[in-house]
Amino acid sequence: MNRAFLIALREFLEAVRSKSFWLTMILVPLLALGSGLLSSWLRDNRAQQLIVIIDQSSLAAPALVEALDEETARRGQATFGIVPAPEGIDANAAPEEIGASLAPWLDGDRKLADGRQLYGAIIVPRDFSFVAEGAGPPAQVQVWSANPADSGLQSFVAATLTEEARRRYLMALGLDALTLENMNAMAVSVAPYAATRGGGVAAVSLADRLSGLLPMGLSFLLWISILIVGNRLLTGVIEERASKVMEVLLSSATPGEILSGKLIGIGMVGLSIIFVWLVSLIGATFVAEGELAEFGRRIISEFFSSGLIFFFLFYFTLGFAMQASLFLGVGAISNTLNDAQSYLTPLMIILVAPFAVLVEVQRDPSGMLAQVMSWIPFSTPVVMMVRAPAGAAWWEILGTGVVLIISTIFVIWLMARLFRAAMLRTGQPPRLAELARLIWRGSAAG
């Protein structure tokens, strides 16, 4: 049997037998699913935030109460619940004074009569009006809250009172209530369309939206798998160097066979993690029901029907081979993990840089930034994974693909030379000049 394959098989089996492999395999999807479910559960089950409304003008409160009643009718519970002002608060005082006197309740120092916490207060000054009167600006409605960073209450008040102001203005112009209701019910139907590759047009479906988001998710998947297995690859090579297993391996196989065996083995580990995640997703969509399961089914059908799987396999294989061989190179010149740290920093920058611009690439797949990043081999797999399904020109897909293939082969060749020259090396990790010399010479030293 081919020696590279044997080395690959051993790498794969050792990974599969390790606890970290199974933890990664099981924990990552569980965490993803768990955090998704948790945030949606939290959204649905958030405790009602209690507010006090003190309306000295008697103009605003009815509109606010009505809006909250409507939300209750629609969702079963409104975001905000109105409670009477705590005892001892003078509702006729100046708004700032009222707000200041509510501070102990808002800060949580004091609780409401039923022991609950007050979240906010809406204070409408006496001189408030919906229509601007006189020369100065209309009096401000004050929103006091326990958490100024949360703009939810402020937005609710602004939206509700602005709508009420418009309604009053239009009624003052002579419109009747029915006309107003009809006016509010009016809505122009707008459907998103996109030009297809064939030159025609097609309605944008959920699948189309997914086709924009899914590749981005796949790019992250590539990144996560490189991080997971890159670390394993690095520690593996350092251990083989330290334990001198490398010397026995070298007496049986060539450095090229060892390097490619390791890349194939660890690539198989990465792919099998993704394969198991995909199979779990497919399994889950068969078992589960509801919106989430439907979303999962859409993802799977999009992945298999739109040719995305081919782009994924192409960019995954090359991106993975290039990055993983860099990890191997670092392992070959490091005696300990501490030594490796100094080389890992530039490696991580190379790894992370494409993700810094990925959102911009997704927003504007044919922009200048996206085009430039597509031709830089280290970012090609990540950027083109997003751009290719989004309709990049065929010559760009082909051209960047060829550059990527050539660069990947070049990087592996370079790392194989370094691997060969540095594997049996002892002493301090090489400095940059010596590193270049090792690659240039490509044969073992010391």
Added chain:
Amino acid sequence: MNETALALSGVSKSYGSFAAVSGLTFSVRRGEIYGFLGPNGAGKTTTLRMLLGIIAPDAGTISVLGRESVASVKPRVGYLPEERGLYRKMRAAETIAYFGRLKGMDSKRAMGEARTLLERFGLGAFADTRIEGLSKGMAQKVQILSTIVHGPDLIILDEPFSGLDPVNQQTLEDLIAGEARKGRTILFSTHVMQHAERLCQRFVLIARGRKLFEGTVNEARARLPRRIHLALAEDEGGAGRERLSRLPGVAAVAPGDDGLYALDLAASASGEAVLKACFDSGLALRRFDLSEPSLHDVFVSFVGKAEGAHAAPAREAA
């Protein structure tokens, strides 16, 4: 038996300005146990790595099992490096089988042979134990078995006895002798002369990357004068030294402890003739031992001279 298994001719290897091996030439015949001796830092490991094709020589030629390219005969060579290491998470039998398969064995035969070897060397009960669960001695045995599992024609062992207790050293000596009886060629490096003396048919001695001697143990001994250790019954004020040095057949006399003298014999002299000359001269002997030089003596003498020769120009330069 006269066919050459391994031949080096004018092999050199330098790292920068440091010459690790200089113009090394020696050959190993098929089926012999050949010692590769030298002090620490003599260039033994570098030479072995060149033999295995792990590193390339700067100059000279190497032929292994009749081929110029080591790569083509790698499956017929077994190698035990000086510093041992195995995959800690792999099991004993699995480890031996893995290295056997890397040398071209099929999976079933490799595993079968691995279990047989473990059984034969008393590790049958540990065949499915992970390496990290074995003692150091056991792990070393596993590594040695990994070296021979595929039945190599040439076995190269770098300091195979280091780290082994006396019982395991004997087991390894038996194993080496057993492999040689099967017609396999064994090259092993060591700086412990007792093993080499017991096992080697021939050996090469190197120091500072250069060959000092190549031949059999007896040929090496013949290069050193035979030595007599004797003590005189009466030796007032060390006057006996003068009388001993005048005896025919004695090349040199060196006094030792407890009135013991070491007499180096001249090349043509015999121990019996010196003994007779002692009686004829009226010297009363308390002790008289005639001994052949050991390989240890050979080693110390050759390496000492080489180190001295190297140090002298350095002193002059200083």
